[in-house]
Amino acid sequence: MIHGTHNAEHDERNEHIQIYVNGEFLPRKDAKISVFDSGYLVGDGIWEGIRLHKGKLVFIEEHLKRMWQAAKATGITLKWTKEELMGLIHQVLLINKMEDHVHIRVMVTRGIKKTPSQDPRLTISGPNLVIIAEHKKASEESRKKGISLFTSTIRRGSPDYLDPKLNCHSKLHEVQALIQAIEAGADEALMLDVNGFVSTCNATNFFMVMEGEVWTSTGEYCMNGITRAKVIEACHRNNIPCYQKNFSLYDVYSADEAFVTGTFGGLTPVNQIDGKNIINSGNESYVEKLSKLYQDLIQEDIDKK
Missing domain, CATH: 3.30.470.10 (Aminotransferase class 4, branched-chain amino acid transferase, N-terminal domain)
Structure with a gap:
C-alpha cells in the first residue's frame, strides 16, 4: 500500500x-x-x-x-x-x-x-x-503511523531560475526527489537548498522541534505553503518559540520531533529520517499540540465567513 x-x-x-x-x-x-x-x-x-x-x-x-x-x-x-x-x-x-x-x-x-x-x-x-x-x-491511519523521509540529492532550486515559491506545473525535480526516496525505502523526500541547509520536502513543508523550539527553513528555498504560514502564526499566537532559520541534517538527526505540513494532510508526524528514528523524549507532543492549534485557526476562518 x-x-x-x-x-x-x-x-x-x-x-x-x-x-x-x-x-x-x-x-x-x-x-x-x-x-x-x-x-x-x-x-x-x-x-x-x-x-x-x-x-x-x-x-x-x-x-x-x-x-x-x-x-x-x-x-x-x-x-x-x-x-x-x-x-x-x-x-x-x-x-x-x-x-x-x-x-x-x-x-x-x-x-x-x-x-x-x-x-x-x-x-x-x-x-x-x-x-x-x-x-x-486524510487517512487517520497514515497520520497516526507517521512517515519516513530520505534526503534526496536533488536540491530545491534557487529563486533566480525557478523560484520555489512558485506553485507551478513544472514539478519534475520534486518527482525525481520522491523517486529517490521511494527507491531508498522511505515514504517521501527531504530536500536541501543550494547551500546544503534543510529546505522542504518534495510536496510538503518541513518542521522540527528542538528543546521546546519549533524550527523551519528560512522560506527562501521552499514553497510558501499556506499551512506552513498558519503553523508559524499558531506558534506566535501561543507564545511557542518558532524560528525560520538555516539548519542542517546534523540538527535534524538530533531533533526531538519532526513533522510536515500541507493543505491536504495538515500536520503529519515524521518518525524516521535517513534511517534514523526521531523519538520524542519529552512529556508532550508538539505535533499534537500544534495540530489542535491549527484546527482552531481553521475553525476561526470558518466562523468569520
Missing part, C-alpha cells in the same frame, strides 16, 4: 464526480484537454489546492492571493476575477453535492499552442481552467 501525506480514505463517490473544464461539467472519464495544452507540452501552468470544511473554503483569500501572484509572475493573464473564480468553484461543489472533507485542485495553464513549443507567442487560446473537486479525507 502507498503510504504518505496524501493518503486518503477510499470514497466511491469520486468515481462519479463532475469536473469543470473551460465552462463545461464533464464526468471523470470524459474530462480531457488538448495535447496541445501548454501545461501538457511544457509544464506551463499554475495551480492551487484548497480544502472545503463544513461548507467553507478554508483560507481561500490566501490561496487566491497566491494564485494571482503566480499568474502575474509567469505572465498568465487570468480572465476571471477572484470572485468569479470562487463562484465557479462553488458551482463545482454544488453540482457534486459536496459539503465537507473535500479537496479542490484549481489548475490554470497558459492555453492551447499552435504547435509544440515553449514560445508563449504561439498560444492561440486564452488560459485553460480545470477544477477538480474530490471527496478526500
Whole structure:
C-alpha cells in the first residue's frame, strides 16, 4: 500500500464526480484537454489546492492571493476575477453535492499552442481552467503511523531560475526527489537548498522541534505553503518559540520531533529520517499540540465567513 501525506480514505463517490473544464461539467472519464495544452507540452501552468470544511473554503483569500501572484509572475493573464473564480468553484461543489472533507485542485495553464513549443507567442487560446473537486479525507491511519523521509540529492532550486515559491506545473525535480526516496525505502523526500541547509520536502513543508523550539527553513528555498504560514502564526499566537532559520541534517538527526505540513494532510508526524528514528523524549507532543492549534485557526476562518 502507498503510504504518505496524501493518503486518503477510499470514497466511491469520486468515481462519479463532475469536473469543470473551460465552462463545461464533464464526468471523470470524459474530462480531457488538448495535447496541445501548454501545461501538457511544457509544464506551463499554475495551480492551487484548497480544502472545503463544513461548507467553507478554508483560507481561500490566501490561496487566491497566491494564485494571482503566480499568474502575474509567469505572465498568465487570468480572465476571471477572484470572485468569479470562487463562484465557479462553488458551482463545482454544488453540482457534486459536496459539503465537507473535500479537496479542490484549481489548475490554470497558459492555453492551447499552435504547435509544440515553449514560445508563449504561439498560444492561440486564452488560459485553460480545470477544477477538480474530490471527496478526500486524510487517512487517520497514515497520520497516526507517521512517515519516513530520505534526503534526496536533488536540491530545491534557487529563486533566480525557478523560484520555489512558485506553485507551478513544472514539478519534475520534486518527482525525481520522491523517486529517490521511494527507491531508498522511505515514504517521501527531504530536500536541501543550494547551500546544503534543510529546505522542504518534495510536496510538503518541513518542521522540527528542538528543546521546546519549533524550527523551519528560512522560506527562501521552499514553497510558501499556506499551512506552513498558519503553523508559524499558531506558534506566535501561543507564545511557542518558532524560528525560520538555516539548519542542517546534523540538527535534524538530533531533533526531538519532526513533522510536515500541507493543505491536504495538515500536520503529519515524521518518525524516521535517513534511517534514523526521531523519538520524542519529552512529556508532550508538539505535533499534537500544534495540530489542535491549527484546527482552531481553521475553525476561526470558518466562523468569520
